[in-house]
Structures are given as C-alpha cells and as structure tokens.
Amino acid sequence: MGKNQTHKSMQMQKHSSRGGGEEGQDTRYAGHDASFHTAEWHAARLAALQMERPSWDDWKKQQDAAAARETAMEAAALEAEGEYKAALASERAERLGGVKEGGVKKREGKESGRKEKKASKDKEKKRKRSKDKKKKSKKSSKDKRSKDKKKKRRHSSSSSSSGSDSDSSSSGMSDKDYGGMGSPVRLSKFLNA
Helix, strand or coil: CCHHHHHHHHHHHHHHHHCCCCCCCCCCCCCCCCHHHCHHHHHHHHHHHCCCCCCHHHHHHHHHHHHHHHHHHHHHHHHHHHHHHHHHHHHHHHHHCCECCCCCECCHHHHHHHHHHHHHHHHHHHHHHHHHHHHHHHHHHHHHHHHHHHHHHHHHHHHHHHCCCHHHHHHCCCCHHHCCCCCCCCHHHHHHC
C-alpha cells in the first residue's frame, strides 16, 4: 500500500468508529451531488465550447462602436446641461428685471448718459496728467541745468584760488578732486604742525 491509501484507510476507520451507521462506508460525501461528471454535463460543456465566437477584429469593432455610443451620450448630456444652464440664466435675468449684481437698478436712459460723461471725464484727466508730466520733466531738466552751472562756477572759482597755492599747482588737482576738503596735505607736514 502507498502512503495515500494507508492514510485513507486510517481515516475511514476513524470515521466509522464514531458513527453508528454502516461500518466501512465513507459518510463524508453522503449528501453531495457528483452529477457534474455525468454524460449530460459533458454534453453541455461541449456545446458551450462549440458555440461560435467573434473574431478579434469583430470584437474590436464592437468595442469601438460601444465607445462611440458612450461618447455620443456624454456629448448629448453636456449639450443638454449647457442648454439648461442658459435657460436658467435667462430666467434669472427676467426675474431680476433691471437689477445688477451690486443690487442697483439700471436706468437705461440716464445710465448711458452717465457712462458717456464718465468717459469724457476720464479722457480729460488723462490729458491733464500727461501735461503735468511734461511740465515736471521740463522743470527737472531746467533744475539740472542750473545745478550744473553752479558746479561749474564753484569749480572755476576754486581752481583760480588754488592756483595761488604752490602745493595744489604742482599737483594739478583741485578741491573738487579731494571731495571739497582742500588741497592734499603731506602727513609729515600735518604731524609737524
């Protein structure tokens, strides 16, 4: 006997000793239906296998057609939603009448006149601003010129006064070159004084 048969015989003895039924009969599968191995089952299985199935190309065409139908349905749903939203918006506008979002009612005749006046005022303000900017730029250029003239006068006066100094004339540098501190001084002269 092989291992499997010895095990089965041991199990059969074990189960038969428990119950008071017929000895030697396996009661484990007593209520189970084992008809799936019958001839009818095999015939049904063969019929299912011999059923005509579509080819890959046909199946793929079916899938593409199903996807196209689905996208068409989605597009129709989006279009219906857009129409519904447009209808809601028009209905809302009718209900509100002439009320804007801010809660102020429109006055068609006066409102258009106000808009035109406001636009003309804005244009005038822009013109004034541009004129002011031009005036400022002219003033700033005049100020720069006058400052430059003053610097030149200072420079020329300091150079004429420094011309009398022997130290500054020998170096050829003006007061402006030293930041307005006068002519350069040697350290030895400074310490001796």
